[in-house]
Amino acid sequence: MVLDSCIFCRIVKGKTPAYVVFEDEKTIAFLDTVPLSRGHTLVIPKTHCVKLEDLDWVDAKALFKTVYILLNTIPNAVESPACTVAVNNGPESGQEIPHAHVHIIPRYRNDRGGPIHAIMRQRPRFSNNELIQIAQRIRDLSSLH
Numbered sequence: 001m002v003l004d005s006c007i008f009c010r011i012v013k014g015k016t017p018a019y020v021v022f023e024d025e026k027t028i029a030f031l032d033t034v035p036l037s038r039g040h041t042l043v044i045p046k047t048h049c050v051k052l053e054d055l056d057w058v059d060a061k062a063l064f065k066t067v068y069i070l071l072n073t074i075p076n077a078v079e080s081p082a083c084t085v086a087v088n089n090g091p092e093s094g095q096e097i098p099h100a101h102v103h104i105i106p107r108y109r110n111d112r113g114g115p116i117h118a119i120m121r122q123r124p125r126f127s128n129n130e131l132i133q134i135a136q137r138i139r140d141l142s143s144l145h
Helices: 007-013 057-078 128-142
Strands: 020-023 027-031 041-045 082-086 102-107
Touching: 007 027, 007 041, 020 057, 027 057, 041 057, 057 082, 057 102
Parallel strands: none
Antiparallel strands: 020 027, 027 041, 041 102, 082 102
């Protein structure tokens, strides 16, 4: 499904212009218009879904195949030694466009971008017992799939 109300779906349909860097049957990648660095790219599934877990397995594999391809291409194109790959998966995580997407952000030494752990200003602390319980719960739920 593609929604006319979604800006990313309009890009997929060609109704909204974008600086497309890659496209195949299932995905499209384009430069972010509010980039965090030179070459900052968004990779999206052509099928509309808000969160990654809403994708079917075929579309999820296609999305990350495109990310994998671009992880070599983008840094070479913009002469960056590294990339941050990020997903804001749901509005509480900072997702601003309600269409699943992966950011590929070229990074440079001293770019002041910081590590992924800089997202949380205050980090929670967990006891060893709590970590054991969390890990077990994740294993239990993962076995349902």
